[in-house]
Amino acid sequence: MPTVSSRGDAMRGLAVFISDIRNCKSKEAESKRINKELANIRSKFKGDKTLDGYSKKKYVCKLLFIFLLGHDIDFGHMEAVNLLSSNKYTEKQIGYLFISVLVSSNSDLMKLIIQNIKNDISSPKPVHVNLALHCIANIGSVEMSEAFGQEVPKLLVSAHASASVKQSAALCLLRLIRTLPEAMTYAEWASRVIHLLNDQHMWLTAATSLIHTLSQLSPGDYKGCVSLAVSRLSRIVTSTYTDLQDYTYYFVPAPWLSVKLLRLLQCYPVPEEPAVRGRLVECLETILNKCQEPPKSKKVQHSNSKNAVLFEAINLIIHIDSEPNLLVRACNQLGQFLQHRETNLRYLALESMCLLAGSEFSADAVKKHRETVINALKTERDVSVRQRAVDLLYAMCDKTNSEEIVAEMLAYLKKADYAIREEMVLKVAILSEKYASDYTWYVDTILKLIRVAGDYVSEEVWHRVIQIVINRDDAQGYAAKTVFENLQAPACHENMVKVGGYILGEFGNLIAGDERSSPLVQFNLLHSKFHLCTPSTRALLLSTYIKFINLFPEIKPTIQNVLQNNNQLRNADVELQQRALEYSQLSSITSQDVLATVLEEMPPFPERESSILAKLKKKKPASVQVSLVGCFMCKDHATMSVLLNHIPVWVSLTPYLSPTFASVQVNYYIISTNASSNYTIVLFQQCLYMDAFDDVLTLPADLGESPSTESTEHANRPFMFKNSGVLFENALIQVGVKCEFKEQYGRVGLFFGNKTGNQLQNFAAAVSLGPEHQGKINVATQKEPPSQIDGGAQVQHFINLECISMFSGSPNLQLRYQHSSAPQQVTLKLPVIINKFMEGVDMNSGDFFSRWKQLGQPTQETQKIFQARHPIDTEAARTKLTGFGMCALTNVDPNPENLVGSGIIKTKTSQIGCLLRLEPNKQAKMYRLTVRSSVGEAAALICSMLEEHF
């Protein structure tokens, strides 16, 4: 590199400017000075003046300095680009510096810059080539990758390029590959690049980085590098070779290169050839051996570089995972580090040991260090090290040592750092569940966990306890007794109250025999906590109380008093109010038998992966919850199927409903009909089940059919005969609809009215075509609704439709919006049904019957005989038929009671003629409906659609 600071290059102006800035007393003074300088530079850069290279460089330098101080620079780019074409190294250097710092990748000047770089890359002077390469790497844009993706590799493998150019080229290429991996073709120069590993020079550290990245991108092409890397590594490590001796750093031969090679080897599986493999093992052994040797220097650099190589070697050993000998040795080595003075070493040792604990060969070796790790947990001053210790304890835990490790972790939890508490709680919960041989121990542990770190116990953890207690008959009595004892503490955590409430509600009877825990005592104990809890816990406790009524009829009056208290009945929280009201009604109206059925003990949960484990793994919890509800449904299917006989079919869908919605139904039924109390029971049990798992509230969106869809399915029926009305309505939003149809075209106007006082945000309405409608209907949105609806406002949304071919059902409309930041989703059925595209055809008797006979094939006819749902009235039926879209023909059928209609369904691809005969039997109150159509499916569809309406 040429010497930079010759006399003429000193740039005194720049030095003066910088010292001026540094001497500024205040920010204002500084910005004044900068403004002045900028004005000066601007006047110098004015178009009509020509500057010599030196002053151009000086001003560009000043601009750079000002930019680095945090001011915007929006001129001088052209001058910087001009500097590139200078022959002087320093001018070029400043030009490149300015460009790589300041020029954005989408600047207009880029073409000019690329041209300049191209000139420099082909320059005979290596320093110029280097500058150009650095600039390419610094900008590293897609444009650069495209322009130089082919040039740079040539330099890398060229015969006459110097080592420093090659080094720059390797790093530059690395950067370009990272920017745009697909622009590079690897295979063609793979073999030549691999052989760079044999090069004599130290720049191959850079090459190794490049090969590492390349081999990650296309492992197949670079497979050959493994044996080369092993041989290179062995040449470095085994001291007999004098190769690379110049690069020894504090008595460690080429540490950076060794680390990179070891990393490279981790990209590939263990080499197959015994020779290579042997050599690799030998290398790793040597590295491990070297660590046993006394240090050659007391300098920290020596031990650092030695350890860097060692840890990378251990990583490789873990990666290989088939050399028991090496694994155990590595583990022992790490064990020594566990007691090392250096905190960083202890941290690294713990981290690597976590990985070793996962390997079958070294797991036992790791376990030997349990005492040390536990000690580290207690004495380490650095929280991150303690965190690693916790991880390691978790990793090394098994059946034999679980009790001790869990006990240690629980003890540590009390003084653990806040940041890691939640994770520790999860880990303790998982370990105690996974290795629980004795469930009393498990219950004890979790309750202790709640006591020690209640705030950090997440929902999943206490849900899990309940699941396990319910599934284990042997643990129930003990659990009830223990929670009862725990609840007696003067101050106990809310999670404890939740668990206690749930377990006592289920199994309180198991300990009721004892004087000290008689029903009344249990109830009073729980109720003493009631007022200190949040609404969700109170809701759960209310469910416990109703369960108590079933378990202990003797305290029924006491509990009813509590339920009927104004504090509950007039609570500001709707959920509490509702529960209190419903439960008190339930307990007073229904008989003991019904109560017993409703409030039966919870059936066991199906075994499945623990939800807390899922949480730790950061999986989506939704799926677990879905299965949770799924299991609720199955397990009490028996009860339900008995009861369902009396209940309208659609009620069977209620398990999907959110508790609140279900409760609304319950309410309705309790008030309206006592007769159908069976139905109440089913719903009711659902409510109770859902109590424990409030998360279910989020469910409907995940399930296939949401409540709102169901309700509109029915609301949709009237739309078969009419074209406008209210499609959907809830507390937040009202959806009105108005449609027009002509031939195969339709236009649906939707009116969304916000019923609340607040704005609905992120509003979106989209028509979604299911697979059954794809290609059969074309939908185009004519006017998008705005994304917000102000309180009380109404917005419109128009959809144009075209019917391509026949379809059944109707397309869905998905509504999404946010109300007070809670996202809501509703799926509605659009009132677009096939009969909308039908047009009536008037014809006389002769025409009708001749066509009727033409369509005589059995596939073209559908006939149904069914009970009349409405009183038989010809006129009403006629109106319905007209509303349906058919032309009701008069004086066609010889029997005036019979109803005859005809119509054509017009789609884009075809026209389907339909004929219909409806013959009533007044005595039997039956109808016979015959539909004939040129397309058999249409006949069946129309028949099934109309059947329910006569």
Added chain:
Amino acid sequence: MIGGLFLYNHKGEVLISRIYRDDIGRNACDAFRVNVIHARQHVRSPVTNIARTSFFHTKRGNIWLCAVTKQNVNAVMVFEFLMKMIDVMQSYFGKINEENIKNNFVLIYELLDEVLDFGYPQKTDTGILKTFITQQGIKTQTKEETTQITSQVTGQIGWRREGIKYRRNELFLDVLESVNLLMSPQGQVLSAHVAGRVVMKSFLSGMPECKFGMNDKLVLDKGNKTNDELSKNSGGKPSIAIDDCTFHQCVKLSKFESERSISFIPADGEFELMRYRTTKDISLPFRVIPLVRDIARSKMEVKVVLKSNFKPTLLAQKIEIRIPTPLNTSGVQVLCMKGKAKYKASENAIVWKMKRMAGMKESQISAEIELLPTAEKKKWSRPPISMNFEVPFAPSGLKVRYLKVFEPKLNYNDHDVIKWVRYIGKSGLYETRC
């Protein structure tokens, strides 16, 4: 209930720290320094809440003044107090800067002991404070003096001591106003208001009772209703509508409420009698007419006409017009008929100065600005043209109608008092968009 008071220099070093209540710890001053003075983003709110502690701050020059409290105090009261504190310090040792504060260390602590007691503001009147906190050495006070101070501090009229005697009874009244304006390029007034102060300097003997009258619309209208004859007399005189006003503590507010008359026993020496604000019928002393044209991509022309809009007999002074230039200006040629104009690169503006200008005159400046093409085509935000001036009248139209002095005990009356009235109108933010 101010818990503590801190003064910092611009680096955030604590110069003065005085804690009045136990709920404020020593670490509170660090919290403020870290979260406000050394904050990454400039903190614009004057009230900052850090860990349930409220910090009220204001800055004078390079000095930060910060009051701290844990209670829910009246923020306006705290700021009023801080302003008063600044006034007091200024009247004791002049400009507030780091050096002065360091030199008057003991004095400031003495003052802080007096103005706040357990966090409750006490006497903040300079004149009174000066009677017992002096900058001179300690004089042993006689018993009479101490009783006098005690009776005065605890008495009804805390701002004036008894037994003042002057050979010449004299008073000075200054009406100081600052006009704020934002005008569109077409000459439409977007916002305008006048913030004014009436400052009185009195050298009166005894305990005189004064009555101050001005052309307040409400007072005059009230007069009209009660007395028809008066209305004929005052009908010709313009009256002004005052939007809001505040008074010195010596003004009897009950009398103002009932009769809207301003009567008071003045403090001795200089004090601010009242502060007011008006927004209607403001006579704008100057009109700036800008004309900005882009000639070419790299050239623009600015022409500014300045019209003075007041009585030709009056003279405006210290006129300065600041015309902002684009950030990519590479050169400016200025041409002006009157005064001096210069392109100041460090401020990115052309500054045009005139010593004085008579009323109903017109003057003009034109400038040619050369621009440098920039890499990004960022639009110049065109900041408004601002100006500074001083005029010898009150732009709000306020007139002092009378100031009567009654001293029943001593033998001088209203006619013997020499009264001086002066009006000064200054520019506040006086801006015209271009």
